[in-house]
Amino acid sequence: MNILIRDVSLLTPREGCGVEYFERCDIGMHDDRISFIKIKDDAGQETRESAELGQFDRQYNMDFIIDGRNKLAIPGLVNAHTHSAMTILRNYADDLPLKEWLFDKILPIENLLSDEDIYWGAKLAIAEMIMSGTTCFADMYMFMDMVAQAVAESGIKANLCRNPLKNPGNTVPVEHLGDTRYFEFYWKWNGQANGRIKVFVEVHSTYLYDERSLREASELARNFSTGIHIHLLETRDEIMQSYEQYGKNPVDVCLETGIFTVPVIAAHCVHLSDSDIEKIARCNVAVAHNPTSNLKLASGIARINDIMKKGINVCLGTDGTASNNNLNMFEEMHIASLIHKGASMDPLAVNAEAVFRMATTNGSKALGFDEAGILGKGKKADIVLLDKTGLHLRPFNNPLSALAYSYQASDVETVIVDGQILMQNREIKTIDVERTVYEVEKTAKKIGANYGN
């Protein structure tokens, strides 16, 4: 299918560094890729060609044309760390100490969830993500088959991870953890849905594993040439605990067990020391920064400025809705752009370009979807169209500042993934939203998460 977005403004990170803005252009898509981007002048005439964006293509033979006037095209946003089906627990447990939150509220209620509950919870999350401009996410939770099914059906992209120790009905003994034959989830889902699903190995954290299983998990990832998604140094307690458990800190545990020999999404990384940062910078580790969750659970403020300075790939995530309490990447960009300035007393910390890159190209790279995250010829067509007319954006003085500091999720009008329109004019095409909400509300009532129950 060929789609044309006509007369749209465009804001995209460049490869490497910098940001490019064009007031008016046409974006052509052929199947799942951007086939051309034509820059126009005020009168609508072709002007110059951006070297970045690719060659002109004058052949317009389009199946579908989107009017891009008063809209801003950006690359789809990438949510680099979440637990999607936790939507069920949204606003169920807040303003509590971490241990009470986790052990008294979240864990007991999670045990009540069935695979079908997870399916609908993930669907609701995906619908919310599409509505807020997210085209790709990294997920870690239970009953991941159901999440994969929801991803496949809805048209979004996802990096899904799975703990091979916990194949239901087929628990793998730890000594076989590294054996690719036992990792059914990978065989079943990696590369599925036209390549929209990538499978990583879940290593929840160093503290929930032991050294043997960490070694086996890293071997498994190496054997598949895939990556690992892990929680790392979310709380300060992890350091002490790691010394007790392993006699070394979590970063050294990862280094020595081979976790860092493969591409890693390391969620949180709030309590990295200088030496941890140096070590991580030498590996293929992306830091998935979750500012809202880290603040809300009082985990602390990650040293993102220092981490960025070492050239580490920093991407952005919402974490689950039980600790956020939404999946809004615009809010995440906004908060990421603010807290590091205030915490470091440096108004130059984590600028607008930095958060834009975190939420797009950096996230795409970290999740293994390198061909998205930038708008340019030949790239995957993961495009979000934002309304430019909201009062909270006017006057439209600077598009990049607007994106980081003023734009809201509600400005997302149209979402395209791999050249397929998932939402147009705020109407989701691929999910039965009403049914999804009905099912999740029912689950919340069933398990007692709902207010008054």
Added chain:
Amino acid sequence: MNILIRDVSLLTPREGCGVEYFERCDIGMHDDRISFIKIKDDAGQETRESAELGQFDRQYNMDFIIDGRNKLAIPGLVNAHTHSAMTILRNYADDLPLKEWLFDKILPIENLLSDEDIYWGAKLAIAEMIMSGTTCFADMYMFMDMVAQAVAESGIKANLCRNPLKNPGNTVPVEHLGDTRYFEFYWKWNGQANGRIKVFVEVHSTYLYDERSLREASELARNFSTGIHIHLLETRDEIMQSYEQYGKNPVDVCLETGIFTVPVIAAHCVHLSDSDIEKIARCNVAVAHNPTSNLKLASGIARINDIMKKGINVCLGTDGTASNNNLNMFEEMHIASLIHKGASMDPLAVNAEAVFRMATTNGSKALGFDEAGILGKGKKADIVLLDKTGLHLRPFNNPLSALAYSYQASDVETVIVDGQILMQNREIKTIDVERTVYEVEKTAKKIGANYGN
């Protein structure tokens, strides 16, 4: 005029402390006040009466009925510190050191603004505030007559302050600053627009005044029995500067010049010492917390938890759009609820109720509109209706958590101030939005704030 909101959910702070939620009720308004609130059961029958909310009134003789189903009524939000017409400079100067931002970018361009520019800039701000659920704001800027006119026309409420030293064409000598006869802005506007406008005395800061003018300004406020709106300890530099200028710190300067003998809106208060907090707690000083601006300009993180513990009235503001870059009180609540947990490593800091109170009843009190800020019989009818159906709110497990952590400005559907509907179904009734945006965009281009100029 009598308005009825039928079958609406209701969330309001109680007097003193606590929050009240009703799944289904009717809210009646007579002229500018709430005349009754009737609590209903699931079947729509009257049930009990909330002592807080006032007596039943069975006389329905309504001019206008709003369907409240799937909506949540909350008190209108109060933006306790802004510079409304700075909308013109939105996204014009970001990611800069404070001094460069202020002296090289903001101040030179502000000098180019005319009174008419301010009128349209304020109108745009008011439109944005209405759309995001704000019913009342405290403003400090130039050409305040134009702001007052915009407030009067638009139906919103405002606390407007003015520096009597700077009546254009009628500069008051400092020795007459305390003389009420010279403060024309007060005579012209205080109590106008059916009491929707209150006038405070502007004292920009201690550092832009001298001791004599501070004494005169406080005398002026006392003579009018009104209050003062001041910037206080926004940056750390102010402490040193104050010792150089006055030989004492800014809080002591305010105490000794009588500033704290009247009701005060003290914006920012980022760098209060323990002793400052003790002193402020003994006076009628409300702290207007501006978390976004303080973070964005790298001023620091105010000690809101400590300030609240001393019983000081903390309210919430956005500051101007040049340092935010929007006027979104939902975002402000969200950020206020998050940063203090993260900065203090205490997940119990500044909970959902606290930010809800800051943004409603606390702000109303600070700005001198004590009869608003809570929904109850006899209160001023400043009511915001929020959509309850957004995917980012589902399942609707806990209304208070949803308000603090999930709700977005775009969920605001209807806004009522003093019983007048200013916006219904996201259509503003009292402002020509198209003309306003046109005029502000023109101004931005004229003064060179617009991207590319």
